[in-house]
Amino acid sequence: MTGSADIGVVGHGITGSRAALTLQTLGHSVRVASLRSATELFDCHTVILAHGAPQSALASTFVAQGISVVSTSDNLEDVLSLIDAQERAESRRAVVVAGVACSPGMSGLLVNHLRRAFESIDEVHTAVHGTAGPMCARQHHESLAGLSVGWHDGEWLQRPAGSGRELCWFPDPVGARDCYRFASPEPVLLQRIEPALERITSRISATRRDRLTARLPMLRPPHAEGLEGALRVEVRGVRNGRRHVEIVGIADRVGTIAGVVAAHTALAVARGGIVPGVHNLGQPSLPNADILDGAVDSGVTLHQFVGLEQ
Amino acid sequence: MKFIRQVLLAVSIAGMVAGVLRRRSKGVVAPQQGGWREVTPQR
Numbered sequence: 001m002t003g004s005a006d007i008g009v010v011g012h013g014i015t016g017s018r019a020a021l022t023l024q025t026l027g028h029s030v031r032v033a034s035l036r037s038a039t040e041l042f043d044c045h046t047v048i049l050a051h052g053a054p055q056s057a058l059a060s061t062f063v064a065q066g067i068s069v070v071s072t073s074d075n076l077e078d079v080l081s082l083i084d085a086q087e088r089a090e091s092r093r094a095v096v097v098a099g100v101a102c103s104p105g106m107s108g109l110l111v112n113h114l115r116r117a118f119e120s121i122d123e124v125h126t127a128v129h130g131t132a133g134p135m136c137a138r139q140h141h142e143s144l145a146g147l148s149v150g151w152h153d154g155e156w157l158q159r160p161a162g163s164g165r166e167l168c169w170f171p172d173p174v175g176a177r178d179c180y181r182f183a184s185p186e187p188v189l190l191q192r193i194e195p196a197l198e199r200i201t202s203r204i205s206a207t208r209r210d211r212l213t214a215r216l217p218m219l220r221p222p223h224a225e226g227l228e229g230a231l232r233v234e235v236r237g238v239r240n241g242r243r244h245v246e247i248v249g250i251a252d253r254v255g256t257i258a259g260v261v262a263a264h265t266a267l268a269v270a271r272g273g274i275v276p277g278v279h280n281l282g283q284p285s286l287p288n289a290d291i292l293d294g295a296v297d298s299g300v301t302l303h304q305f306v307g308l309e310q
Numbered sequence: 311m312k313f314i315r316q317v318l319l320a321v322s323i324a325g326m327v328a329g330v331l332r333r334r335s336k337g338v339v340a341p342q343q344g345g346w347r348e349v350t351p352q353r
Binding site: 172 | 343344345346347348349350351
């Protein structure tokens with residue numbers, strides 16, 4: 001990093017505040033701007049977009065200025081738009097990292113971390129519980145009403161969001177939650193990490209009321225911040241010639257996980273050395289181990305599921 | 311009487327199919343019991 005104000009944050013919400021706090025704790029000066037005054041950050045090297053979706057239009061504006069972007073959007077269409085900006089990012093010598101939050105984001109880091117325990121991996125299944133701020137809660141609400149995408153034996157499958165109930169165990173104190181398919185960019189980004197994967201699914205915890213009211217406007221304003229949150233990443237593959245499963249989870253506020261991951265990703269981008277273009281966490285083009293180590297040093301605790309095979 | 315025999319036949323066939331499916335599905339081994347332990351990522 002070359003200056004004290006190389007990193008800017010767009011958005012005063014939970015995720016943006018946590019990212020700024022993480023950077024300040026590490027001794028970096030951060031400028032935070034609202035969405036309306038985002039142009040004040042045109043002199044930054046890297047900006048974290050932490051406002052509600054869509055973020056792709058503002059990301060294009062920053063990229064046009066040659067500014068690298070860390071996007072926390074977990075909106076499927078938004079992330080697909082960001083991925084499409086590959087040529088523009090390359091031509092402007094800017095780095096764009098898409099889907100830098102909890103799921104996607106931390107999930108990609110964990111897949112990258114777990115794959116080293118295998119000879120080869122062929123399945124990744126993720127599940128997330130909880131929301132960050134109000135915009136995240138709205139995204140959670142809308143994601144249960146659309147179409148989910150999943151990678152199945154080399155084909156993209158579209159299934160109704162809110163279907164495919166599965167009981168997923170998260171680290172304590174969250175425990176077991178019913179999780180469902182949802183409109184998430186997670187499978188798309190995980191497939192970019194490991195194109196040889198055969199099956200990728202992502203689910204989110206939801207209640208009956210969540211699913212029943214998903215196609216309606218939100219019945220009441222969302223909470224300022226979701227309380228407990230959790231992430232679970234299950235990787236299947238081959239180790240020592242046999243089928244093997246590894247499961248890693250995190251129990252923390254989703255806004256904290258997303259903010260910490262965004263902050264350490266922005267630091268990695270600002271340090272330089274990343275090839276211009278669009279990336280996502282977990283891809284070998286990023287210093288994933290450094291980012292994960294930074295997140296753990298900032299207080300995120302990883303848990304491994306130790307199971308008995310039956 | 312014929313109805314009862316048909317019901318018993320249907321239940322028997324369903325039981326056999328379920329048994330076959332259960333036996334075949336034992337190929338995939340996934341953790342069913344256990345717990346979470348804290349880990350530190352190692353390079």
